[in-house]
Amino acid sequence: MTVNLIGLDQEALRGFCAGLGEKPYRARQLLRWIHHAGVDDFSAMTDMSRVLRERLAQSASIGAPRVLHDTTAADGTRKWLLDVGTGNAIETVFIPETNRGTLCISSQAGCALECSFCSTGKQGFNRNLTVEEIIGQLWLANRSLGRGVTEERPISNVVMMGMGEPLANFENVVAAMRLMLDDSAYGLSRRRVTLSTAGLVPGIDRLGDACPVALAVSLHAPNDALRDELVPINRKYPIRELLAACLRYLSKAPRDFVTFEYVMLEGVNDSADQARELAALVREVPCKINLIPFNPFPGVGYRRSGPEAIARFRDVLMQAGLVATVRKTRGDDIAAACGQLAGRVQDRTRRTRSPQQEPSR
Ligand code: SF4
Missing domain, CATH: 3.20.20.70 (Aldolase class I)
Structure with a gap:
């Protein structure tokens, strides 16, 4: 199973990199690629070696909902x-x-x-x-x-x-x-x-x-x-x-x-x-x-x-x-105003649901 790196902070990424035998500075590189550059494809991380990029692709992913x-x-x-x-x-x-x-x-x-x-x-x-x-x-x-x-x-x-x-x-x-x-x-x-x-x-x-x-x-x-x-x-x-x-x-x-x-x-x-x-x-x-x-x-x-x-x-x-x-x-x-977010959301917490469901304060 691959690890989704999108939710890992710098310290957790350092631990992940250590597991791959990589230096701690790789964590910062990964953070910048994922969150600064918005990259979800390891092959785009051009300041890393091809071998490392392939290892990352095998062991990790970058994914949002x-x-x-x-x-x-x-x-x-x-x-x-x-x-x-x-x-x-x-x-x-x-x-x-x-x-x-x-x-x-x-x-x-x-x-x-x-x-x-x-x-x-x-x-x-x-x-x-x-x-x-x-x-x-x-x-x-x-x-x-x-x-x-x-x-x-x-x-x-x-x-x-x-x-x-x-x-x-x-x-x-x-x-x-x-x-x-x-x-x-x-x-x-x-x-x-x-x-x-x-x-x-x-x-x-x-x-x-x-x-x-x-x-x-x-x-x-x-x-x-x-x-x-x-x-x-x-x-x-x-x-x-x-x-x-x-x-x-x-x-x-x-x-x-x-x-x-x-x-x-x-x-x-x-x-x-x-x-x-x-x-x-x-x-x-x-x-x-x-x-x-x-x-x-x-x-x-x-x-x-x-x-x-x-x-x-x-x-x-x-x-x-x-x-x-x-x-x-x-x-x-x-329907994006406060108190009326979301629309046709399937919700299983209640048997009935309204066409507009959401928040908030
Ligand atoms: S705390 Fe109250 S206002 Fe905020 S999302 Fe929950 S029920 Fe709605």
């Missing part, structure tokens, strides 16, 4: 539907903007946390993605976008914000993020890699020690009673504990603020009073608040807040001295 669909929206947002086996699929979305390109990556097939407004939550949990499947999304997107990361980089930012709760797949997500940060692989700055969590408090603390990157937290409610309903993990890790974890994290983080995500649900969490309650709640945590217009999907009992309600909510936060932005809705025509 298979692309089922590749769609580009009118606004340039691009979405890949990827096969991760046994009838499951995940999605990766690229969002081009004037001065940056952001790739939204999935960490699990499905999600166990059952946030009430999230189509992934409705789908249930299938399994954690492997390191190969997580980093493979970045590798594939870089190749598909047509330029290596050493040239003008189409992907300047990565957000772990697709399908799944990344801190519930801690080891694999951290291993993949280390490859994103490695100069011999993607060389992304810690400030440009963001992990978004629904609030797994022990995971936030572990992340601060293992691999501090920018942190986003799905808050969505200004008090525990409402958050218990919207984000049920709140019953285990209530808001006060979550905010305390954010403060601890900030002492180790590459950015000096946490981003709080807040999905705008009409008549549920979007009143001016709730905006004031939210402002009071987060006042001790250096933060930015990202208001996300909800993307409805079939069978969900929520509606998107109107533009006036969203603007009023933002204004109350700003008058309280907070930085608040409204997320621009992208990729609507290919």
Whole structure:
């Protein structure tokens, strides 16, 4: 059986090379070929001897998940539907903007946390993605976008914000993020890699020690009673504990603020009073608040807040001295907007499935 090298970091590749009787510097060469150059064919690795290339071809492979669909929206947002086996699929979305390109990556097939407004939550949990499947999304997107990361980089930012709760797949997500940060692989700055969590408090603390990157937290409610309903993990890790974890994290983080995500649900969490309650709640945590217009999907009992309600909510936060932005809705025509990723995915975790399944925060 061959080893898939796409998910191995520099140290693991050194071990693999040692097994072949090769010098440690080969690991760096392999990383550069695989992740900088996006190569999946050992014969293209021209700074290695023909004999070594043949040995690599016999003992190893370089492979990412298979692309089922590749769609580009009118606004340039691009979405890949990827096969991760046994009838499951995940999605990766690229969002081009004037001065940056952001790739939204999935960490699990499905999600166990059952946030009430999230189509992934409705789908249930299938399994954690492997390191190969997580980093493979970045590798594939870089190749598909047509330029290596050493040239003008189409992907300047990565957000772990697709399908799944990344801190519930801690080891694999951290291993993949280390490859994103490695100069011999993607060389992304810690400030440009963001992990978004629904609030797994022990995971936030572990992340601060293992691999501090920018942190986003799905808050969505200004008090525990409402958050218990919207984000049920709140019953285990209530808001006060979550905010305390954010403060601890900030002492180790590459950015000096946490981003709080807040999905705008009409008549549920979007009143001016709730905006004031939210402002009071987060006042001790250096933060930015990202208001996300909800993307409805079939069978969900929520509606998107109107533009006036969203603007009023933002204004109350700003008058309280907070930085608040409204997320621009992208990729609507290919169902790539937040909360409506994925389409015709075969899912075996539930007997019924909606035509639109996915995430997220
Ligand atoms: S919002 Fe995120 S954590 Fe919650 S169910 Fe959806 S994918 Fe899971």
